[in-house]
Amino acid sequence: MLNQEITDPSVKDCMVKILKPDPELAEFVRMECGKENWEGIVTRIWPNTKYLDVIVTGAMAQYIPTLDYYSGGLPLACTMYASSECYFGLNLNPMSKPSEVCYTIMPNMAYFEFLPHEPAGFTHDSTPKLVDLADVELGKEYELVITTFAGLYRYRVGDILRVTGFHNSAPQFHFVRRKNVLLSIDSDKTDEAELQKAVENASQLLREFNTSVVEYTSYADTKTIPGHYVIYWELLVKDSANSPRDKVLNQCCLAMEECLNSVYRQGRVADHSIGPLEIRVVKNGTFEELMDYAISRGASINQYKVPRCVNFNPIMELLDSRVVSKHFSPALPYWTPERRR
Numbered sequence: 001m002l003n004q005e006i007t008d009p010s011v012k013d014c015m016v017k018i019l020k021p022d023p024e025l026a027e028f029v030r031m032e033c034g035k036e037n038w039e040g041i042v043t044r045i046w047p048n049t050k051y052l053d054v055i056v057t058g059a060m061a062q063y064i065p066t067l068d069y070y071s072g073g074l075p076l077a078c079t080m081y082a083s084s085e086c087y088f089g090l091n092l093n094p095m096s097k098p099s100e101v102c103y104t105i106m107p108n109m110a111y112f113e114f115l116p117h118e119p120a121g122f123t124h125d126s127t128p129k130l131v132d133l134a135d136v137e138l139g140k141e142y143e144l145v146i147t148t149f150a151g152l153y154r155y156r157v158g159d160i161l162r163v164t165g166f167h168n169s170a171p172q173f174h175f176v177r178r179k180n181v182l183l184s185i186d187s188d189k190t191d192e193a194e195l196q197k198a199v200e201n202a203s204q205l206l207r208e209f210n211t212s213v214v215e216y217t218s219y220a221d222t223k224t225i226p227g228h229y230v231i232y233w234e235l236l237v238k239d240s241a242n243s244p245r246d247k248v249l250n251q252c253c254l255a256m257e258e259c260l261n262s263v264y265r266q267g268r269v270a271d272h273s274i275g276p277l278e279i280r281v282v283k284n285g286t287f288e289e290l291m292d293y294a295i296s297r298g299a300s301i302n303q304y305k306v307p308r309c310v311n312f313n314p315i316m317e318l319l320d321s322r323v324v325s326k327h328f329s330p331a332l333p334y335w336t337p338e339r340r341r
Helices: 009-018 023-033 041-045 058-071 192-209 246-259 262-269 286-296 313-321
Strands: 080-082 087-090 103-105 111-116 141-147 155-167 170-178 181-183 211-221 228-237 278-282 323-328
Touching (some): 058 170, 058 211, 170 192, 181 192, 181 211, 192 246, 211 286, 228 286
Antiparallel strands (some): 103 170, 111 141, 141 155, 278 323
């Protein structure tokens, strides 16, 4: 049925010639979508689907279990690396495993430069110099800097890339993470990649309950003494009769802490400057509401990504109003002081 907001007679006449009712197909879709279990819904409605064209590098790896669930395990093709600024590169092996995806930079898309990225805790006396595309070194990490035909000059994209090889003379990169510190209470610094790894580590405990984390975000709560990390989880529970109990979710908190860096664990164990990590489980659909709110404030639906860290009061209020349970780490994570020679 044509949307009633379309009132132009010429458009309506044109669309009437194209749109033809198909009651049998409509009933089939209605019946499939009306079932309680949506596992494999993609191939149930579109049985000829061969693969999914997706982005599953970096923090987007979070969605792999969800994609597998709804697609019935279809192959995931990660074809290109791009942003709203310009296209960066192509994956010449699009059917490779998500963890092995690398992109070959297309030098005709923009002028590419690279800022050497030092690991956390590394100090350098001078500011690193920009490296040209032809001078990057295998195995090293860089922050991407672009100059585009549209007028951006030496724009720091904020992506950290690792050189994995070369195709002819063009370097190939693995997307590592966004360059940003998401969470910090004291001297600890937790970035997007580390938080993602911690969530993945904790979600392993949910597998025996046929449950997965479909979405998450976080914030550093410094109102408590000591401050602590708060992680919001939206769960996909496939068997409500076997959903994870409080004890399991408490252990998920500890599993996340065990996966965080030694500075964080020192703050928890030795300095007592960081409190137990907290997981707040929110109602299903909460993150869709968060997206709707962002779009209502002018965010592009094509560019929207769930923020992995939040501190904007209206967003915090929305999330907290949807919390169904709270869980805390039941013990201290493992940590031993480093021996100095």
